[in-house]
Amino acid sequence: MKHRELIRHNVPDFGLLYRLVDVSIVALVLYLSLVLYTPEISNNYYIPGALGMIGFLLSAESCHLYRSWRTSTFREHATATLLPWVLTVFILMTAGYFSKTSNDFSRVVIGSWFVFTPCALIVWRFALLQLIRLLYRRGYCTQKAAIIGVTENGIALAEELNTRADSGIILEGFYDERDCYRIPDKLNAPICGSVLDALEKARQGELKHIYIAMPLHARGRITKFLENFSDTTANTYLIPDFFNYNLLYSRWGHVGGIQILSVFDTPFNGLTAWAKRIEDIILATLFLILCSPVLIAIAIGVKLSSPGPVLFKQDRYGLDGKKIKVWKFRSMSTTDNGEVIKQATKNDFRVTRFGAFLRRTSLDELPQFINVLQGTMSIVGPRPHAVAHNEEYRTIVERYMLRHKVKPGITGWAQINGYRGETDTISKMEKRVEYDLAYIQRWSLSMDLKIICMTTVRMFSDKMAY
Incomplete structure (x- = not known):
């Protein structure tokens, strides 16, 4: 028996409806763009229209757009809707370029199609979401859920379900077979009984969703609960305690037919890696062009202030812990780059x-x-440390080397949160590493732009730099 795709993305009940409405919107926006711009509709637009519909469907499937978004935010859903259309536009533009047919179409019509289609796709989803939320608030289509096991993950899940009241899933509470004195006093949901009580309610159809939040070492109890709930029609889920492993950036994958979960991974794979690189190239190029007079003035100032080279190159660890040469304007009378380097x-x-x-x-x-x-650094990322400091701290600070799962940056999340400059205590370095890993876990282009803006504001007011 092959194991490939034993674990799949959850799919919505109305997946076919979503697909039909989406392709209809793609075609309709193109038609309206034509009608509003020219009274005569050319047959030439049938081909890009068909390619747009097919391309969007294929891109949407590959991006898992038609999975269930019941417990997700609208912002997440909108972003997931926009991405397949961006891929579709790229496909259409590439096809037009290589077939040399781009001049056969009106730029106004095609431009309007490219811009207003994602707007229409997102608007109709927003309208549907508001309708669904209205039904949920009035008690229609809601489903009751229960959590088996008062564990750290179970409590976290209860908090998520309580804050997402518009998902239509109503948490009844916890069910646990342990004695009361072994259960924490302060919970965000009530204790409704034993596991046998939950089993009986599930058999009666009162509970639609059962979440088993047991630690991975309780394999015997998990197997027993799964056997019991297999005698019901409730949707049963396992909530494994992955967070006990301090996940850095995790994703599902597979090796052959075996599905795996990455524990220490990088957010920059495929499209995200290209997005990050394009961001770096555009912003770095603009900065170097606009600030070239400042760079020249600083170089002259360094040369006149003290003897020695203008630029200082120091060995530091880059992506995957490989050595790179990091450039700086020389600010000291010495240029240390050996096995022992004293911090400023x-x-x-x-x-x-x-x-x-x-x-x-x-x-x-x-x-x-x-x-x-050059590609050895990013504008935003964990600040690179001298090789000597890396070798010192990697043996002292837990998970220190995971900072190198991404390229080092000129500025970073730790720096704008006050952990810049000298790290004269272990606790300071631990906090810096904590913020660096939080950046990797939460990375987004908007987060990068926020860090860049905050760095610019604080450049001339940071008292930790010396």
Whole structure:
């Protein structure tokens, strides 16, 4: 027996309706764009229309757009709707370029089609969501749920279900077979009885969803509960305690026919890696062009302030822990790059007067935009440390090397949260690593832009840089 796709994405009850409405909207927006722009409809538009419908359906299927969004936010659903259309537009533009037929179509018509189709797709989903939420609030189509096991994951799940009241899933409470004194006092849902009580309610059809939130080591009890609930028609789910393993960035995958869950992974794979790289190239290029006079002025200032090279290159760890050369304007009278490197401290005698200004304002980091164009760094990411410091802290700070699952950055989530400059205590480095890993877990393009804006604001007011 093959195991491939034993675990699938949940699909909605009206998946066929979603698909039919989506392709109808793709065709309808193209038709309206034609009618409003020209009274005569050319047969030439049948081909891009058909390609658009087919391309969107295929892209939507590959992006799992038609899975169940019952417990997801509308923002998540809207983003997932936009992505397949972006892929479809890319396919159509590529096809038009290589077939040399792009000049056969009106740019106004095609442009309107490209812009208003995702708007229409998102609007109809929003309208449907509001209708569904209205039905839920009035008690229609709601389903009762129960959680088996008062565990950390069970309590977290209860909180999620309680905050997503518009999902139509009403949490009745916990069911646990342990004695009362072994159960925490403060819970976000009531204790409704034993597991046998939940089993009886499920048999009577009173419970539609059963969530088994037991620790992975309780395999025997999990098997027993699954056998019991297989005698009911309730939807039964396992909530494994993955969070006990401190997941960095996890996703489902498979090796051959065996499905796997990544524990320590990177968010930058496939399309996200391209999005991050394009962001870096565009912003780094714009910055270097606009700030070239500033770069030249700083270079002259470094040269006149003290003897030595203008640029300082130091070995640091980059993506996957590989050594890279990180560029900076020289701010010290020394250029340490050996096995023992002392961090800059307050009133450090090695820092030149002009270098102190550069370090205080972060202007010494500007040459790292060249690293960004080279591809060894990103604008946003965990700050790279000297190799000597890496080797020291990797044995002291838990999960330290996981910072290198992404490219190092000129600025990062830790820096804008106050963990910049000298890390003279282990606790400071632990907090920096904590923020770095949180960035990897929560990464998005909007988060990158937020960090860049906050860094710009704080450049001249950070007292931790010296």
